[in-house]
Structures are given as structure tokens and as C-alpha cells.
Amino acid sequence: MSVTQPAPAEAPPSTLVIDCDVHTVPKEGLKSILPYMDEAWRKRFERKRANFGADSLPLRYNHPNGRVIRADSMPPGGGPGGSDPEFLIADHLDARGVSAALLNTLQALGHSAILAGPDESVAMCAAFNDFHLQEWLPLDSRLRYAATVPVQDPLKAAEEVRRMAGHEGVAAVALPMMNTYLGNRWHYPIYEAAEEVGLPIALHVSGADYIYQGAPVAAGGIAESYAERFVTMAPTIGMTNLTNLVFTGTLERFPGLRFAFLEFGFGWVAPLLRRMDSAWRELRHETPWVTKPPSAYVHDQVRFTTQPSEEVGDKDDLVRAVGDLGADVLVFSSDYPHWDNDMPHNTLRGLEPETRKAILGQNAVDFFGRTRLGLAA
Amino acid sequence: MERHAVCSTDALPEPGTRYSTEVEGIEVTVFRLSDGYFALENKCAHQGGPVCRGATFRKLTAEVMPDGRTREFYASEEEDVIACPLHGWEFDIRSGRALADARRGVRKFAVDVDGGDVYVTVPQRKESLA
Numbered sequence: 001m002s003v004t005q006p007a008p009a010e011a012p013p014s015t016l017v018i019d020c021d022v023h024t025v026p027k028e029g030l031k032s033i034l035p036y037m038d039e040a041w042r043k044r045f046e047r048k049r050a051n052f053g054a055d056s057l058p059l060r061y062n063h064p065n066g067r068v069i070r071a072d073s074m075p076p077g078g079g080p081g082g083s084d085p086e087f088l089i090a091d092h093l094d095a096r097g098v099s100a101a102l103l104n105t106l107q108a109l110g111h112s113a114i115l116a117g118p119d120e121s122v123a124m125c126a127a128f129n130d131f132h133l134q135e136w137l138p139l140d141s142r143l144r145y146a147a148t149v150p151v152q153d154p155l156k157a158a159e160e161v162r163r164m165a166g167h168e169g170v171a172a173v174a175l176p177m178m179n180t181y182l183g184n185r186w187h188y189p190i191y192e193a194a195e196e197v198g199l200p201i202a203l204h205v206s207g208a209d210y211i212y213q214g215a216p217v218a219a220g221g222i223a224e225s226y227a228e229r230f231v232t233m234a235p236t237i238g239m240t241n242l243t244n245l246v247f248t249g250t251l252e253r254f255p256g257l258r259f260a261f262l263e264f265g266f267g268w269v270a271p272l273l274r275r276m277d278s279a280w281r282e283l284r285h286e287t288p289w290v291t292k293p294p295s296a297y298v299h300d301q302v303r304f305t306t307q308p309s310e311e312v313g314d315k316d317d318l319v320r321a322v323g324d325l326g327a328d329v330l331v332f333s334s335d336y337p338h339w340d341n342d343m344p345h346n347t348l349r350g351l352e353p354e355t356r357k358a359i360l361g362q363n364a365v366d367f368f369g370r371t372r373l374g375l376a377a
Numbered sequence: 378m379e380r381h382a383v384c385s386t387d388a389l390p391e392p393g394t395r396y397s398t399e400v401e402g403i404e405v406t407v408f409r410l411s412d413g414y415f416a417l418e419n420k421c422a423h424q425g426g427p428v429c430r431g432a433t434f435r436k437l438t439a440e441v442m443p444d445g446r447t448r449e450f451y452a453s454e455e456e457d458v459i460a461c462p463l464h465g466w467e468f469d470i471r472s473g474r475a476l477a478d479a480r481r482g483v484r485k486f487a488v489d490v491d492g493g494d495v496y497v498t499v500p501q502r503k504e505s506l507a
Binding site for chain 1: 424425427430431432460462463464465
């Protein structure tokens with residue numbers, strides 16, 4: 001069997017599967033999205049010989065296998081995994097019984113956050129979004145999209161939120177993370193727009209994290225290897241930003257605003273919530289605008305994807321970890337086609353059937369809404 | 378258990394080659410190494426991925442020297458480790474055991490060669506479902 005054939009169909013699960021994190025990449029890099037820019041921007045990028053790729057990573061953070069894409073996700077017609085919509089539909093949605101997949105593009109996130117300048121990122125985000133609206137979403141109603149916004153220019157980002165909200169198939173706002181916490185008021189125009197149109201904010205590391213000035217910085221020092229960065233980066237960025245969102249009162253100020261932490265893991269969340277609740281009781285007068293226990297805000301307004309799932313030795317440990325946190329805040333994600341993906345049939349085993357069913361599908365339906373996910377009412 | 382002829386030895390002309398087939402409903406890959414033939418199920422012990430479609434490597438390891446420095450070296454002369462293409466879990470082709478956790482492993486089957494044919498012994502379909 002060639003590695004470029006779609007995966008054989010697995011027995012479909014007996015439950016709805018909503019995949020909250022699937023990665024696309026333009027097949028020919030920046031060249032693929034240039035047609036979605038006006039001529040002046042197109043020429044500027046061409047003259048600058050702009051492109052994007054992982055080759056800008058420091059050597060220490062290159063994956064030891066030389067790529068982060070699953071070998072068997074490479075499309076038969078060439079290009080990286082996640083670049084061919086037809087193959088992705090067959091290899092992932094069809095084969096794994098996925099009813100809706102939230103598409104998320106790291107190249108857009110990285111350039112919006114830091115790799116491109118503010119004006120460049122405004123042009124790039126709009127082009128990335130239009131590229132997906134025209135070349136991906138019409139192919140299959142299961143494809144849903146997290147539209148990236150140019151976070152370096154919050155007013156333009158708010159405009160893009162409102163523009164994207166009118167498009168069927170856009171289910172979330174992909175907000176790139178900078179070296180400015182999410183609770184910082186810089187983000188308020190974006191949050192006002194997202195709350196107004198009812199789109200949740202999807203968060204994901206961009207690839208620029210821990211590397212470039214202006215991206216989220218490393219906690220405590222510099223990781224020496226891919227493995228170190230991989231293990232600590234997302235949880236530490238998640239911990240600090242979630243804590244900041246709570247204690248700055250951002251979740252209080254925008255009660256209709258919702259956040260989905262994609263691929264940050266979830267094992268760290270329950271201990272953090274306990275610590276936040278404890279600190280809030282003891283130090284409440286420092287942040288009196290936090291009017292209820294931090295954990296209550298999180299359960300009301302925040303969700304975490306299960307991938308990368310906690311690979312515990314004993315299934316009872318997983319049951320305890322999920323019970324400790326509360327299954328209501330968990331939604332399934334695969335991270336296809338990346339190497340550290342979780343497939344719906346092979347993860348979360350050992351949980352009670354109703355709990356597993358909620359995490360695999362229903363929790364995401366409740367969070368994003370049936371319409372935004374393209375599901376029948 | 379049932380012994381099946383799966384291929385001619387011509388299908389595995391030299392060490393480092395492999396041959397994949399299905400026997401009794403089980404995806405099996407036979408690997409030829411310098412000291413013989415070995416058969417593993419194409420199902421990763423981690424998340425069930427197509428491990429036998431992965432790349433092979435020599436067994437890279439390291440030790441801490443008396444002076445405190447680490448020495449990195451190959452512990453095998455041939456590519457007798459296979460890594461699953463999904464997440465990269467590595468397995469010893471001879472034993473099927475995971476390098477990072479010997480308690481975990483890919484299912485291994487007995488192989489023998491007779492008259493130029495390679496035979497693999499697997500549970501009968503009925504047994505494997507039991």
C-alpha cells in the first residue's frame with residue numbers, strides 16, 4: 001500500500017464526531033493565496049520574494065524526523081499533507097467518520113502574529129480567508145473554517161471578524177497570539193466584534209512561539225530541543241493566557257465571548273483552576289471585577305481540545321483526569337495531518353460511553369452551534 | 378494457529394527489504410534482516426497506525442560516560458528499528474517491542490522458510506476474533 005492512498009475506512013463510530021482542529025496549508029505556499037489580493041499587494045509580495053515555510057525555524061526546533069506532517073497524509077498529486085482538499089476529505093473525514101472539521105491554518109496565524117508586518121498581515125489574512133472560502137469550503141459542507149484575523153491591527157481585525165461572520169462555513173475566529181496576553185485591552189475591539197457576531201475565538205500556537213520577538217516568549221529559559229519546546233510550549237502559553245483572561249476581567253467584561261484552546265492539551269487545566277480559585281478567594285480584593293470563582297468563568301466560556309490527549313498508563317487515570325476537570329469543557333480534535341494527531345477511534349478510550357460521546361461531538365455542537373457546523377437542525 | 382505461505386524468498390531479495398500481505402484478516406509485514414526473517418502486524422501498539430509502512434533506522438542510543446559527557450552511538454549495524462508514520466513510536470523489528478517502553482509492542486508472528494517460500498504462523502481468523 002502506498003503511503004499516498006487515502007486511509008481505509010474505519011468502522012464509523014456510533015456517535016457524532018466533530019473535529020475541532022484540522023490543518024490546511026496552501027499547496028504552493030504564498031503563491032496559492034496571491035490571486036486573492038489586489039494587484040498592488042500581489043506585486044509587493046512577489047517583488048519581496050515572500051514565501052513561507054518551516055525552514056525559518058531554528059535548527060534546534062526542527063522536528064527530528066524533518067517534518068511535522070504525517071507521512072501517510074501526503075496527497076498523491078504532491079504537496080504537503082493538508083494541501084489537497086479532496087484528499088483530506090477522503091483520507092480524514094470519510095475514513096474517520098468526521099461530521100464537521102474546523103480548518104485552521106498555521107501559516108496564517110504565524111504571519112498575522114509576527115512574521116509579517118501589520119499591513120502585510122492585514123492583506124495576508126484577508127487573502128487566506130478568501131482562499132479558503134472559495135477553494136475549500138464549497139467542496140464539502142463538513143469543512144468549516146476558523147478565519148484568521150490580523151491581530152497586529154485590532155481595528156482591522158475587528159472588521160475582518162464582521163466580514164467573515166457573514167459567510168456560511170466560518171465557525172470561529174482564529175486569533176493569533178502575540179507576546180501580549182489575551183486579556184490585554186489591545187484585543188478588546190476584536191472581542192467586541194466576536195461577541196457581537198457570536199463567533200467563538202479559536203486559539204492555537206502559531207509556530208513562531210518561543211522563537212521570534214513579538215511572539216509568546218518561553219517561560220523560564222530557552223528550550224534546547226524540539227521535544228522540550230513541544231512539551232512545554234502550549235501548556236505554558238495556555239496557562240498564562242487563561243489566567244490573564246480571568247483575572248483581567250476579560251471574561252467578565254465580555255460575557256458572551258467564548259474561547260477554544262486548540263491543541264494546548266488539558267491535563268494542566270484542572271490544577272490551574274484549583275490554584276486560580278484558591279488565589280481568588282485569598283486575593284479577591286486585588287481583582288474585584290472577578291465576581292465569581294475563576295473556574296466558573298472557564299466552565300461557562302472556555303473549551304479545550306483533547307489533543308494531544310494525555311497518554312496515561314491506565315485508563316482509570318484518564319477517567320480521573322477528565323472527571324477532575326469536568327468533561328463539559330472538553331471537545332475532540334485530531335490535529336490532522338500533524339504527526340502528534342489523535343484519531344477519534346483510538347483516543348479517549350476507557351471513558352464512560354456518554355462522556356466519550358459528549359467530548360467527541362455534542363460538546364462542540366453546543367459550543368459552535370449546529371448552524372455554524374453545517375449540521376442539520 | 379495456522380501456518381501460511383505468504384511469498385517467495387525472491388520477494389525479499391536482501392536484508393532491509395520487506396513484504397506486506399494479509400493473512401487470516403491480519404495485515405502482516407515480513408522483514409528480512411541479516412540474521413533472518415521477522416513478521417509484525419501492521420498495527421501500532423500506540424494508536425493502531427500502519428507501523429509497518431514506516432521508515433527503518435539503525436538503533437540509535439546513548440550512554441553517560443564516566444566524565445559525565447554523553448556518547449551517542451548506533452547499537453546495531455543494520456536498520457532493525459521501524460518507526461510508525463503516525464507518531465513516530467519506534468519498535469525493534471526482531472522482537473516487536475517498543476524502544477521507549479518494552480512493555481508495549483507490535484504483535485509478532487513466527488516466520489520460517491521452506492523450499493524457497495516464506496511462511497508466517499498467525500492465529501486462525503476464528504481464534505483472532507475470540
